[in-house]
Amino acid sequence: MIDLYYWTTPNGHKITIFLEETGLEYTLKPVNISAGQQFEDSFLNISPNNKIPAIVDRRPDDGGKPFSIFESGAILEYLSEKTGRLMPPDLRDRWQAIQWLHWQMGGFGPMLGQNHHFKQYAPEKLPYAIERYDKEAERLYGVLDDQLRDKDYIAGEYSIADIATYPWARLHERHGVDLKDLPNVARWLNTMAERPAVKRAYAKADTINTQATVSDESKAILFGQGRRK
Ligand SMILES: N[C@@H](CCC(=O)N[C@@H](CS)C(=O)NCC(=O)O)C(=O)O
Known part of the structure; x- marks a missing residue:
């Protein structure tokens, strides 16, 4: 139901932890930010700031068409509202x-x-x-x-x-x-x-990317950005 555009970074892990905690159905869509996949048009349409994480909710609660959100804090708030979970009621x-x-x-x-x-x-x-x-x-x-x-x-x-x-x-x-x-x-x-869900989220990350190091090439991609052309 949720497509999660994701890479194995702290901001990415936030959303896999939430999804594992709540059991909401999701599909991981890896975006290798070290290889520059965050600049592909299909991703920029969802995340105009060229950063993961982002989601597409294929079944939003208003019954309307699929709906995308970027920024991990906004995604957590959205998913919390959608599921009624992980936000204190008081x-x-x-x-x-x-x-x-x-x-x-x-x-x-x-x-x-x-x-x-x-x-x-x-x-x-x-x-x-x-x-x-x-x-x-x-x-x-x-x-x-x-x-x-x-x-x-x-x-x-x-x-x-x-x-x-x-x-x-x-x-x-x-x-x-x-x-x-x-x-x-x-x-x-x-x-x-x-927490079992936290363990599952990090285990999932290991299936997506085992490379922890940042190469000179990926540094240029990640840290050399100016205004997008
Ligand atoms: N405030 C954003 C920050 C997201 C962020 O910095 N994402 C990094 C990975 S942790 C990224 O996608 N970087 C790719 C880039 O800057 O091109 C959020 O919390 O969602």
């Missing part, structure tokens, strides 16, 4: 989940992406950029640890806020973050990793 808890989803989308994900970029991929090692994003990673993981202090999950009960945040936080080593000072994040990461 007004205050629901808005906790929504706030933390937006925190992940606007802060945790983008800042950690820059952190990894300047440490791992930038051709020059720029101390200012590395320090800036290391500090930001330290700050953001601290904020998450505080939020998880007295809860099993970010918004109290398990929600799309956890699903959005986990694929990034599980890469804490790559962000230079040591869990020893983040006991609540460490506990939550273990809880998340043990």
